[in-house]
Amino acid sequence: xxxxxxxxxxxxxxxxxxxxxxxxxxxxxxxxxxxxxxxxxxxxxxxxxxxxxxxxxxxxxxxxxxxxxxxxxxxxxxxxxxxxxxxxxxxxxxxxxxxxxxxxxxxxxxxxxxxx
Amino acid sequence: xxxxxxxxxxxxxxxxxxxxxxxxxxxxxxxxxxxxxxxxxxxxxxxxxxxxxxxxxxxxxxxxxxxxxxxxxxxxxxxxxxxxxxxxxxxxxxxxxxxxxxxxxxx
Numbered sequence: 001x002x003x004x005x006x007x008x009x010x011x012x013x014x015x016x017x018x019x020x021x022x023x024x025x026x027x028x029x030x031x032x033x034x035x036x037x038x039x040x041x042x043x044x045x046x047x048x049x050x051x052x053x054x055x056x057x058x059x060x061x062x063x064x065x066x067x068x069x070x071x072x073x074x075x076x077x078x079x080x081x082x083x084x085x086x087x088x089x090x091x092x093x094x095x096x097x098x099x100x101x102x103x104x105x106x107x108x109x110x111x112x113x114x115x116x
Numbered sequence: 117x118x119x120x121x122x123x124x125x126x127x128x129x130x131x132x133x134x135x136x137x138x139x140x141x142x143x144x145x146x147x148x149x150x151x152x153x154x155x156x157x158x159x160x161x162x163x164x165x166x167x168x169x170x171x172x173x174x175x176x177x178x179x180x181x182x183x184x185x186x187x188x189x190x191x192x193x194x195x196x197x198x199x200x201x202x203x204x205x206x207x208x209x210x211x212x213x214x215x216x217x218x219x220x221x222x223x
Binding site: 043059109 | 120124148150157158159160161162165203205207210211212213214215216
């Protein structure tokens with residue numbers, strides 16, 4: 001069964017609104033979670049590393065004030081896309097490490113965001 | 117040069133065929149390598165990890181060539197259900213994914 005859940009799985013919003021995406025680890029704790037974005041026919045691009053109890057680490061070129069990450073508990077990380085625009089439309093996927101292997105990751109089912 | 121490169125395909129093969137994909141990487145310090153399978157509009161699922169020279173799991177064999185900086189994935193006796201996009205991922209100071217190789221297995 002799924003070990004990482006995401007909610008919502010699909011969201012359509014109007015330009016200028018904010019959207020919050022939740023990522024939960026089920027039955028295990030994750031001090032680190034990763035947020036990726038995937039545009040059609042392109043690879044997954046790491047946006048940021050979410051760290052429980054501390055600030056997220058953002059990849060170069062990702063605006064931290066636009067993509068707000070909160071990792072308030074060991075099982076929940078949230079990504080808020082603020083003032084969304086059509087170019088933010090994408091597939092957002094979170095992941096959490098499997099045990100101690102940081103880079104063997106369980107992925108959530110993804111959230112498909114469409115901004116009109 | 118991209119950090120991780122894959123032939124996008126598609127590879128169209130008949131059922132029962134053997135097919136292989138390569139993935140090249142640029143960071144010679146990378147230690148961990150992975151193959152993921154991604155179905156259309158779904159999340160990637162870990163297929164195999166490669167930490168040393170290679171790994172085998174049933175019909176799937178992954179090999180690592182550090183000298184030439186590539187990993188390969190071999191699928192034997194292809195099934196229709198193997199049709200998917202195969203992503204390789206390379207660990208540097210983060211996990212970097214290739215754009216994926218599309219495999220279509222036809223009856």
